Amino acid sequence: xxxxxxxxxxxxxxxxxxxxLLVHYLRESAGLTGTHWGCDTSNCGACTVWLDGAPVKSCTxxxxxxxxxxxxxxxxxxxxxxxxxxPVQQGFMEEHGLQCGxxxxxxMMTARALLDRNPDPDEDTIREAISGNLxxxxxxxxxxxxxxxxxxxxxxDSQEVSA
Amino acid sequence: MTAxxxxxxxxxxxxxxxxxxxxxxxxxEDARFLRGQGHYVDDLRLPGMLHGAxxxxxxxxxxxxSIDTSAAEAHPKVKAVITGAVLETLNLAWMPxxxxxxxxxxxxxxxxxxxQEVAFVVAxxxxxxxxxxxxxxVEYDPLPAVVDARHALDPDAPVIRDxxxxxxxxxxxxxxxxxxAACEEVFAKAEVVVAQDMIYPRVHPAPMETCGSVAHMDPVxxxxxxxxxxxxxxxxxxxxxxxxxxxxxxxxxxxxxIGGGFGNKVGIYPGYVLxxxxxxxxxxxxxWMEDRSENLMSTSFARDYHMHGEIAATKDGKILGLRVNxxxxxxxxxGVAQPTKFPAGFFHIFTGSYDYPAAHCKVTAxxxxxxxxxxxxxxxxxxxxxxxxxxxxVDCLAFELKMDPAExxxxxxxxxxxxxxxxxxxxxxxxxxxxxALDEAKRIAGYDELRREQAERRAAAAEPGxxxxxxxxxxxxxxxxxxxxxxxxxxxxxxxxxxxxxCDLRVHxxxxxxxxxxxxxxxxxxxTTFAQIVSHVLGIPPEDIEVIHGxxxxxxxxxxxxxxxxxxxSGAAAAVAAQRVKDKARIVAAAALECSPDDLEWExxxxxxxxxxxxxQTMAEIxxxxxxxxxxxxxxxxxxxxxxxxxxxxLTYPFGCYIAVVDVDPQTGQVKVRRFIAVDDCGPRINxxxxxxxxxxxxxxxxxxALMEVIAFDSDxxxxxxxxxxxxxxxxxxxxxxxxxxxxxxxxHHPIGVKGVGESATxxxxxxxxxxxxxxxxxxxxxxxxxPAATWRAMQGRPLRPDLAIE
Numbered sequence: 001x002x003x004x005x006x007x008x009x010x011x012x013x014x015x016x017x018x019x020x021l022l023v024h025y026l027r028e029s030a031g032l033t034g035t036h037w038g039c040d041t042s043n044c045g046a047c048t049v050w051l052d053g054a055p056v057k058s059c060t061x062x063x064x065x066x067x068x069x070x071x072x073x074x075x076x077x078x079x080x081x082x083x084x085x086x087p088v089q090q091g092f093m094e095e096h097g098l099q100c101g102x103x104x105x106x107x108m109m110t111a112r113a114l115l116d117r118n119p120d121p122d123e124d125t126i127r128e129a130i131s132g133n134l135x136x137x138x139x140x141x142x143x144x145x146x147x148x149x150x151x152x153x154x155x156x157d158s159q160e161v162s163a
Numbered sequence: 164m165t166a167x168x169x170x171x172x173x174x175x176x177x178x179x180x181x182x183x184x185x186x187x188x189x190x191x192e193d194a195r196f197l198r199g200q201g202h203y204v205d206d207l208r209l210p211g212m213l214h215g216a217x218x219x220x221x222x223x224x225x226x227x228x229s230i231d232t233s234a235a236e237a238h239p240k241v242k243a244v245i246t247g248a249v250l251e252t253l254n255l256a257w258m259p260x261x262x263x264x265x266x267x268x269x270x271x272x273x274x275x276x277x278x279q280e281v282a283f284v285v286a287x288x289x290x291x292x293x294x295x296x297x298x299x300x301v302e303y304d305p306l307p308a309v310v311d312a313r314h315a316l317d318p319d320a321p322v323i324r325d326x327x328x329x330x331x332x333x334x335x336x337x338x339x340x341x342x343x344a345a346c347e348e349v350f351a352k353a354e355v356v357v358a359q360d361m362i363y364p365r366v367h368p369a370p371m372e373t374c375g376s377v378a379h380m381d382p383v384x385x386x387x388x389x390x391x392x393x394x395x396x397x398x399x400x401x402x403x404x405x406x407x408x409x410x411x412x413x414x415x416x417x418x419x420x421i422g423g424g425f426g427n428k429v430g431i432y433p434g435y436v437l438x439x440x441x442x443x444x445x446x447x448x449x450x451w452m453e454d455r456s457e458n459l460m461s462t463s464f465a466r467d468y469h470m471h472g473e474i475a476a477t478k479d480g481k482i483l484g485l486r487v488n489x490x491x492x493x494x495x496x497x498g499v500a501q502p503t504k505f506p507a508g509f510f511h512i513f514t515g516s517y518d519y520p521a522a523h524c525k526v527t528a529x530x531x532x533x534x535x536x537x538x539x540x541x542x543x544x545x546x547x548x549x550x551x552x553x554x555x556x557v558d559c560l561a562f563e564l565k566m567d568p569a570e571x572x573x574x575x576x577x578x579x580x581x582x583x584x585x586x587x588x589x590x591x592x593x594x595x596x597x598x599x600a601l602d603e604a605k606r607i608a609g610y611d612e613l614r615r616e617q618a619e620r621r622a623a624a625a626e627p628g629x630x631x632x633x634x635x636x637x638x639x640x641x642x643x644x645x646x647x648x649x650x651x652x653x654x655x656x657x658x659x660x661x662x663x664x665x666c667d668l669r670v671h672x673x674x675x676x677x678x679x680x681x682x683x684x685x686x687x688x689x690x691t692t693f694a695q696i697v698s699h700v701l702g703i704p705p706e707d708i709e710v711i712h713g714x715x716x717x718x719x720x721x722x723x724x725x726x727x728x729x730x731x732x733s734g735a736a737a738a739v740a741a742q743r744v745k746d747k748a749r750i751v752a753a754a755a756l757e758c759s760p761d762d763l764e765w766e767x768x769x770x771x772x773x774x775x776x777x778x779x780q781t782m783a784e785i786x787x788x789x790x791x792x793x794x795x796x797x798x799x800x801x802x803x804x805x806x807x808x809x810x811x812x813x814l815t816y817p818f819g820c821y822i823a824v825v826d827v828d829p830q831t832g833q834v835k836v837r838r839f840i841a842v843d844d845c846g847p848r849i850n851x852x853x854x855x856x857x858x859x860x861x862x863x864x865x866x867x868x869a870l871m872e873v874i875a876f877d878s879d880x881x882x883x884x885x886x887x888x889x890x891x892x893x894x895x896x897x898x899x900x901x902x903x904x905x906x907x908x909x910x911x912h913h914p915i916g917v918k919g920v921g922e923s924a925t926x927x928x929x930x931x932x933x934x935x936x937x938x939x940x941x942x943x944x945x946x947x948x949x950x951p952a953a954t955w956r957a958m959q960g961r962p963l964r965p966d967l968a969i970e
């Protein structure tokens with residue numbers, strides 16, 4: 001079957017098997033390897049992307065389900081024109097919110113969605129929001145701080161980009 | 164420097180605002196990861212690349228009667244189907260393990276654990292490869308499985324390793340350390356002896372990125388390139404050369420970005436070898452990536468130690484001796500990655516942080532029908548098990564003596580003046596101030612106040628009409644001594660390869676530098692930390708120092724990153740290399756300034772004439788002069804490089820004190836970690852931000868192991884932890900906000916005094932959480948993990964065996 005979807009604002013299309021998972025479509029067909037695969041069972045969240053503005057786990061989403069829809073991945077987080085990092089990305093760097101980097105794209109997509117919904121979340125809210133994203137390196141402490149950093153460094157530009 | 168004196172970071176800043184040496188610095192590697200431009204093995208795409216998938220055994224123990232691959236071979240997208248019989252023709256069906264045993268690449272005679280590799284399919288894409296697995300017809304003759312290690316040596320136990328000639332039982336080794344007779348004497352006379360059985364259950368490192376590789380054997384040049392998830396690329400290259408008879412100079416191992424290792428990526432897995440065989444057979448690059456179930460069921464597990472401890476003491480709490488018997492479950496093949504002379508790793512450091520004369524351990528290792536492994540998961544070669552044992556035994560003693568566990572520890576801790584200290588089992592601890600770390604942890608925790616709160620809560624709970632849902636509060640302490648940075652090479656080798664590591668430092672004509680390392684980061688931030696080490700010595704801005712690693716064609720030989728050895732070993736190599744460059748720079752500067760090297764003094768990044776600071780040469784000027792036409796003294800070569808192989812004189816011994824505060828729901832058994840205080844002493848901190856991150860991650864490991872992580876088996880040997888729905892990892896909800904502290908005791912033998920920290924928190928934290936839970940329940944012992952069900956059972960006096968679902 002042929003699917004067509006907007007990925008980070010760019011239209012993509014490919015002939016696929018109906019069973020193809022969205023994570024594999026993004027990595028293999030669209031060539032965007034920033035979205036990682038980690039568990040197969042929706043537990044780890046390394047594959048988290050946005051489907052029509054809401055985070056989904058792309059390892060348990062069929063590419064066919066995204067046909068005609070809009071997908072946003074980690075490659076679409078920075079400003080597409082200037083290349084400036086989103087405050088979430090900057091926060092992860094400033095607060096050492098990543099180590100091996102494998103969970104980071106999914107974690108940041110979840111964080112960006114949280115901040116769009118709630119620009120000033122407290123620690124408990126952040127912890128609950130990222131509880132579907134596993135990290136084996138950081139013990140979560142600095143991820144929470146990174147998201148707080150982003151919350152306190154929101155810019156008008158970033159709000160527009162993420163909207 | 165006293166233990167509590169924190170050294171200031173290097174004061175000067177680089178043009179980019181980074182410290183010229185030690186201090187908080189944002190990581191250089193982050194830029195690519197934040198943009199989704201990390202480059203992991205699975206991200207690699209090569210022209211014509213094929214994909215492999217592995218058929219695995221559904222049985223824990225079964226004879227293979229037949230394998231029919233014809234239907235799989237007929238699949239239109241399948242390029243090759245490889246079985247053990249095919250590998251036998253290549254003499255590749257078996258390969259050596261890292262501990263002198265052999266393991267099957269693909270099973271030929273029997274399968275010996277559930278998930279063992281039986282056949283390998285190479286196809287045009289991964290989905291087709293996995294489809295074809297379904298088309299392979301294997302007939303098995305199931306055999307009884309050895310699941311409970313305690314019955315592995317029963318006379319009627321099935322013999323798992325009948326592939327080994329003359330083998331009639333499942334015994335691997337007995338190994339002892341310490342002085343049994345001295346213990347006998349001490350224990351016979353002791354006023355108090357407390358004995359306790361405990362299990363450190365089988366757990367799994369479970370890095371977020373699973374294991375995999377892409378192999379490409381160039382049929383024209385005969386060069387084999389393997390991009391693979393390895394913490395030890397050079398060791399892998401040598402092993403491939405030895406296993407396959409491939410010429411080592413024609414093998415290139417590339418370890419790109421690694422999505423976490425924790426020990427899981429030290430060993431060589433059949434899948435790596437199969438991707439190589441697949442590439443040789445198909446003459447195309449072959450990628451193999453395991454899925455999560457394969458990772459959890461077949462790659463290196465950790466722990467699985469059944470321990471019996473006995474502690475002897477006086478009535479007032481002076482410890483006199485500790486002895487322990489261990490039954491070590493090694494799985495179906497002995498594949499532990501320990502230094503050769505230490506079959507039980509560094510377990511004999513179990514005497515811990517305390518001063519007593521008598522200690523002895525005996526470790527008996529057995530085969531069972533489970534996956535092999537047994538060193539992975541950030542354990543510093545079994546020090547995790549050792550620390551858990553001693554810290555539980557000390558708490559058991561405190562329980563029996565009705566003493567405060569902090570007071571009991573303080574009474575027995577080694578004193579600063581005892582260092583360097585030789586333990587009863589032969590380790591020489593390099594430096595430490597243990598009481599200061601315990602005091603600091605108690606101070607941060609507000610320990611006395613916590614005990615007061617606990618007493619009030621217990622009193623309130625004893626009142627008539629007390630709230631039955633009021634949480635049970637527990638406080639747990641753990642004090643650990645780590646031993647990291649293996650070798651020295653005369654004592655420590657793996658497969659005959661001495662544990663020393665090389666490093667090349669080249670300063671280019673314009674004063675920018677490249678540092679090539681044998682160790683390999685899996686998230687530890689080597690590209691930043693090692694640049695800071697060189698900057699600390701030479702004053703070159705860290706942003707001008709590129710760290711190159713993870714490619715055997717472009718880095719010097721060394722044994723890689725595990726056992727927290729990068730900073731203690733390669734960090735020392737980098738510091739020594741930088742010092743040699745600095746010494747040579749002095750000679751060059753003297754030639755340029757037409758004076759004697761003895762007339763020069765150093766300030767950060769510059770040699771200058773004593774008494775005339777205006778006359779000097781910066782490193783950039785010296786670098787250009789080294790490569791230019793300046794006439795150098797007789798015997799001094801041009802350029803500004805240094806090559807070092809660092810052979811550590813001893814391990815370094817980081818230590819720390821951890822305090823956990825938990826609340827247990829008396830009605831559900833749910834444990835909440837309310838607070839966790841971690842005081843670490845790893846010597847001076849090169850980049851405090853990275854050190855704290857390393858500690859945070861290890862603390863989460865400890866919470867995971869204490870509360871939820873376990874790979875259990877049913878009585879048929881079915882693995883019950885084969886997915887993240889069954890093998891639970893701590894999330895942000897189970898982890899508290901960590902409260903960190905530090906003391907600083909430099910290592911006297913490391914060139915820059917640092918000790919390593921990668922595994923400290925994993926080693927030290929499980930006992931703190933377990934001690935806290937048992938303190939809350941006012942029980943002497945129950946085995947982790949304290950899932951709600953297990954905690955509830957322990958409260959009812961019916962504790963669970965954590966390793967078996969069915970007794």
